[in-house]
Amino acid sequence: MTEASREMVVRRLRRALGPVEPLSATRLSGGWYNSAWLLELAGGRRLVLKSAPPADAPALSHECGLLGTERVFHRLAGEAGVPVPTVLHHESAAEDGVSEWLLLEYLDGTTMDAARDRIAPGARAALRRGLGAAVARIAGVTGTEYGYPQPTAPPLGASDWPTAFARMLGAVLADAERFGVALPVPPDRLAGLPARCAAQLAEVKRPALVHFDAWEGNVVVRRRPSGAWELVGLIDGERAFFGDPLAELVGLDPLGAAEHDADLIAGYRSVDPDLTLDEAASARLALYRVYLALIMRVEAAPRGYGADHRAWLTSWSETRVTDQLAVLDRLLG
Template sequence: MTAAATVTPFLEAAGIPAAELAGCEPLTGGTYNTLLRVRLRAGTRLVLKLPPPREVPALAYERDLLRGEVMFYRAAAGVGVPVPEVVAAGDGFVLMTECAGTGWHQAPPPAADRDRLRRALGELAGRLHTVTGPRFGYPSGAIPAADGWRGTFLAMLSALLDDAERYAVRLPVPAERIRALASAAAPALDEVTVPVLVHFDLWDGNVLIDGGEISALIDGERMMWGDPLAELTSLNLLGGPEDDAALLAGYAVGGGRTAFDEAAHLRMALYRCYLYLIMLIEAAPRGYGADRHAMLDARVKPALRAALDRLAP
């Protein structure tokens, strides 16, 4: 099937006649969903995102991710965070506007602009966390939510460790040791009583820069309703929030809390473990090559061990 034939039914679902299609082409860079750039005769540029077929190997939490992406964009736009506009969405697709800009990682801004932009990013994250949700966890329900954040998060972690067993992933620390450390630290999760909007994938590639400013936060598909401290994990992937004073200054301006007590540090260590485990375990169903595995061995496995050491009593 040609790209145009793939796109046409989704345009029609959005009320856009097929005759308006001027062209389309695949977008690269993603590792899970399919992305197509759609050009209309009026000059409008859209992006169509489609999930892989259900028979494609995936982690448990990755089912029906696009439901969360739509929810994220609509909620974020409501608090003034620049995101793609959802043009149409349905069972297994999202059609959205294409945002101007280039990923921060592709064209890093000049060093003189870094702190200013990190402050701006922190402020946007703070705004996201003013949005509260109906319940903790992933909107898809792929991981059944519990009554509180502790039960929900532990269920998410358990499902991920089950994925490691299912895909025969050798972890640097045995799964039972990870479960035990997480269980011991879990009382710190009880301090989280309000589910807030968390993007949870705010690495530099999902922050677009245009004209020296942040033009959009994209790829909100891995969002969850959870602890705002989880966001700080993805914002400073292999470090800690204390390592980025500019980010924290902006986060405070946006309404975020930047005083971290012992319980907060334990929670952030739990979220780092979860994120690093995702990075390690997804390599199996994705079929990553040798270069990616070398990076995981050199950087992510030591980071996971350090996060687990922080949990150890």
């Protein structure tokens, strides 16, 4: 850690907690947008300090006040009984004068993704059931409006889901043009998807809270002294929005299809037995998979991903988008 970084960490820690000195501050890896430090305090307490890029850094349209979104998500999810980090302090870029930041309690454990090779099949099934129950509880939280919770220009929210989702998708298409990212199919075909799926989108009658990034890299687990694995909590709620609870299944498995995970769905239905996976739901899932694949493709430009990762994203997202468009053609005719 550079001296300037350490000074920033100490200044923000003291701003939140008063005259305290971290015993150590370790930069955490794995984040693609925000930077994060693990702070060790006297007495064994551990915290995470997350910092956003400068406000003028290149970003996608919805990447506005993401740590404010994470604060909102953790508060609401925690109130719903889902284990998430406790938020200790949050400041916007305007308040801080440099960049937005967030101070959280640390969840002690490892990510499910990192522990994958150590988790036996039976233990994994139990963890996936627990994760399904957790995201169902998250989906039980109702917002006041559909879309992203932070103010953006243009707005990415609305009083109904078809309008909100059309704005969300339209913003990613505009971002692709702004950053010079070629799309896998003509933009007009993608822009017309919300109107094509209007009837299916209109089935969503409640703005449910959606994490949208609850893949196993954002699921913290821990092994008890007995050897059994337990779900510690969900982290990184910065991509959350209010919308169709089915969209959570896309974020749970960005490369696959979480609705085919019997353990996950059983856990979800233990909380919400009314989860419906009919043809209309399949159409919406295909639509949300297109949306996420486009985000992953376009964000490579402002984030400056390396050539190999960017090439993989370009190839994968083309396959993902064309496959999901074929699903929509089959379902909608």
